[in-house]
Amino acid sequence: MLSMKSVDPVQLTLNSRFSFKCYKSIGCFTKCCSNIDILLTPYDIIRLKKKLGLSSGEFLDRHVLIEIDEKTSHPFVFLKMNEDAGRSCPFVSPEGCTIYSDRPANCRYYPLGQASLKKMDENINVAVTEEFYFFVKEEHCLGYKEDVEWTVKSWREDQGVDIYDDMNRGWKEILFRRNLPGCELDEKKQKAFYMACYDVDRFRRFVFESRFLETFDIDKALLDKISGDELELMKFGFEYTKYILGIEETLKKK
Numbered sequence: 001m002l003s004m005k006s007v008d009p010v011q012l013t014l015n016s017r018f019s020f021k022c023y024k025s026i027g028c029f030t031k032c033c034s035n036i037d038i039l040l041t042p043y044d045i046i047r048l049k050k051k052l053g054l055s056s057g058e059f060l061d062r063h064v065l066i067e068i069d070e071k072t073s074h075p076f077v078f079l080k081m082n083e084d085a086g087r088s089c090p091f092v093s094p095e096g097c098t099i100y101s102d103r104p105a106n107c108r109y110y111p112l113g114q115a116s117l118k119k120m121d122e123n124i125n126v127a128v129t130e131e132f133y134f135f136v137k138e139e140h141c142l143g144y145k146e147d148v149e150w151t152v153k154s155w156r157e158d159q160g161v162d163i164y165d166d167m168n169r170g171w172k173e174i175l176f177r178r179n180l181p182g183c184e185l186d187e188k189k190q191k192a193f194y195m196a197c198y199d200v201d202r203f204r205r206f207v208f209e210s211r212f213l214e215t216f217d218i219d220k221a222l223l224d225k226i227s228g229d230e231l232e233l234m235k236f237g238f239e240y241t242k243y244i245l246g247i248e249e250t251l252k253k254k
């Protein structure tokens, strides 16, 4: 997780400007890949497990640490760092990131961070989600001294991060329930959350090989979609989690 000391407390928009450049011969090359905690999102896990040729279960067993949020008891997963003196990332090499094309969203955003909040749109009287950005300024990072100009928008495009935000939107909606009173989860709900949001291969077996389809009334078109498309199955996992957690009646029993 980010150290709050490195977070610049200024809320940025897509049009905010900054100067930055990161390249192989810069003096701090890969210093940002040690001694950090990288929160993984459901879409990160799918990209990483494919890149590494693993099932989601194998990836989770080998590469993550689970943390339970104190307030909500939501399970979160973090990339497991090497047990060396600098807690280096298992995917860093002298040449840079060995999984660069599938690096997690937090690595793509760096040196920016992204957060979301729910607020009331008074014009339509509906709570809407607002995404905003901030700088992560760490002493070792020399990229800020370079003179290549970016806006937050052009940085996001360059780093290919839009798809990550789109794919994780349903998961982030679940996380907003931390503002609800009495939102602690029992162990059964916690396990269901973990499976449906992070362990997509196990979730597939749960949907298609257990009594799930005898219990829930799932539309044929949706069933076709989730049986043939892993990302659709992931999104369905978010809907199932919302149902289990009582956030929304996303499923109907038979």
Ligand code: SF4
Residues within 6 Å of the ligand: 021, 022, 023, 026, 027, 028, 029, 030, 031, 032, 033, 110, 111, 140, 141, 142, 143, 144
């Ligand atoms: S510390 Fe900053 S400039 Fe250096 S490699 Fe990492 S992101 Fe690039």
Ligand code: SF4
Residues within 6 Å of the ligand: 032, 033, 034, 089, 090, 091, 092, 093, 096, 097, 098, 099, 100, 103, 104, 107
């Ligand atoms: S995943 Fe890649 S970019 Fe991210 S910390 Fe590890 S080596 Fe660095």
